[in-house]
Amino acid sequence: MKKANYYFTLCLVLFTTLFSFMNMFQIVKISATVIQIVFTNLLPSLLPFMILISLCLSLGLFHLLSYFIQFLFSPLFHLTPHMASLYFVSFFCGYPTNAKIIKESYDLKYISLNQLQHLLSIASFSSLSFIFVSLHLPFQDALFLYVCHIIPSLIKALFYHQDYQLMKIKEPIHELKNPQTSFVNALKKSILSSIHAFIFILGYMLVFQFVGYSLNFVLDDPFLLAIIQGFLEFSSGSLQILQYHHFLVYPFICFYLSFSGLSVIMQVDNILEGIPYSFSKYFIDRCLHGIASFLICCLLQYLTSMFFML
Numbered sequence: 001m002k003k004a005n006y007y008f009t010l011c012l013v014l015f016t017t018l019f020s021f022m023n024m025f026q027i028v029k030i031s032a033t034v035i036q037i038v039f040t041n042l043l044p045s046l047l048p049f050m051i052l053i054s055l056c057l058s059l060g061l062f063h064l065l066s067y068f069i070q071f072l073f074s075p076l077f078h079l080t081p082h083m084a085s086l087y088f089v090s091f092f093c094g095y096p097t098n099a100k101i102i103k104e105s106y107d108l109k110y111i112s113l114n115q116l117q118h119l120l121s122i123a124s125f126s127s128l129s130f131i132f133v134s135l136h137l138p139f140q141d142a143l144f145l146y147v148c149h150i151i152p153s154l155i156k157a158l159f160y161h162q163d164y165q166l167m168k169i170k171e172p173i174h175e176l177k178n179p180q181t182s183f184v185n186a187l188k189k190s191i192l193s194s195i196h197a198f199i200f201i202l203g204y205m206l207v208f209q210f211v212g213y214s215l216n217f218v219l220d221d222p223f224l225l226a227i228i229q230g231f232l233e234f235s236s237g238s239l240q241i242l243q244y245h246h247f248l249v250y251p252f253i254c255f256y257l258s259f260s261g262l263s264v265i266m267q268v269d270n271i272l273e274g275i276p277y278s279f280s281k282y283f284i285d286r287c288l289h290g291i292a293s294f295l296i297c298c299l300l301q302y303l304t305s306m307f308f309m310l
Contacts, residue, residue: 009266016210023213030213034205037235038198046127046201047194049093053101054190057108059183060175065089067172074164077157081167082110087123087157091150094127095260099268100197106275108180115162117277120268121285122157125150126257130235135242135253148254148300152292200267208233208263227252234261251297259290 019027056062066085073084086105090098102123106116126149132142179186212229219225223244230237234256241249260268265286269279 013207015214016207019210019214026213027210030209031206034209035202038202038205043198046094046097047198050097050100050194050197051187051190053089053093053097054104054193055186057101057104057110058181058186058189059179060172063167063172063175067167067169070166074166078160078162078164079157080111080115080162080164083115083119083164086111086119090119090123090125092128094130095124095264096197096201096267096271097127098123098125099271100193103272103275104193113275113277116275117281118160118162120277120282121289122153122160124258124260124286124289125153126234126260131257134235135238137242141250144300145250145254145257145297148250148293148297149257151296152258152289155292197267197271200270204263204266205233208261209236212236230256230261231259232261233263234259237261247301248298250301251294254293254297255290258293259286 053062056065062082062085065088066081069085069088070081073079073088074081077084077087079087082105086098086102089101093101099120102111102116102119105111106113111119128146131146131149132139135142135145137145181189212225212232215225215228219228223241223246226237226240226244228237229240230252238253238256241252265283268282
């Protein structure tokens, strides 16, 4: 699967390069739009979380969160205390920040490879700011989408079974007194790794925006183009499809949020470079999460419409 991913990336880069030379003026406009989105929306909402969470991991502060969150999440989801804290934080930080902190926890030997794989399957959520702010929806509609988005993950997490041992208070205290690195080194590492992650975010957003634009020369249906764009890059696809009044608009947005789009999937794969995780399993998990969110949204919309018709 790694080879297939590599060849897919090569084809993507070759296509994008050739297309850019043939449509230079449009590519400049798309690039300016994507860069503006990154610097006005993503950078302020994601970068501080990336830096602060990495810093907390390196300095042992994350163990303190693990100690308190374990009493609820460990018995409920059968997760180790550190896995429980990673799962809890993922509800707020969004992707690909979740993959970054999972990778760093693995590098620090706080979780095993199997635990990393499980967290990749359940701890993949869109940021709260995108759902509740960037989509410009009424609060109740945004909350409805968020609930449909997280329900499949919660169900899968509930059926997971693994032996775990609760952390004693002396463990986080020991980590706080004996951090693995100094504050200066931890801050430098957090900033550099976060900037590195943002380079991948910007790069893949640009590439998949170019691919989406190229489809305009093949397809004439704007609604179908918006649907395909969501599969490629979830944020722009979600915003485009919101322009239409159709029963499937919200279900498709739920799918995009849970699937995360090929752009985010490729970002995560690059963040996890060097870790022998199963990309195929991760991709299948994203597809299943997306389909489940789509169906749940359709069902709840139907039941709501039937209720108001009575």
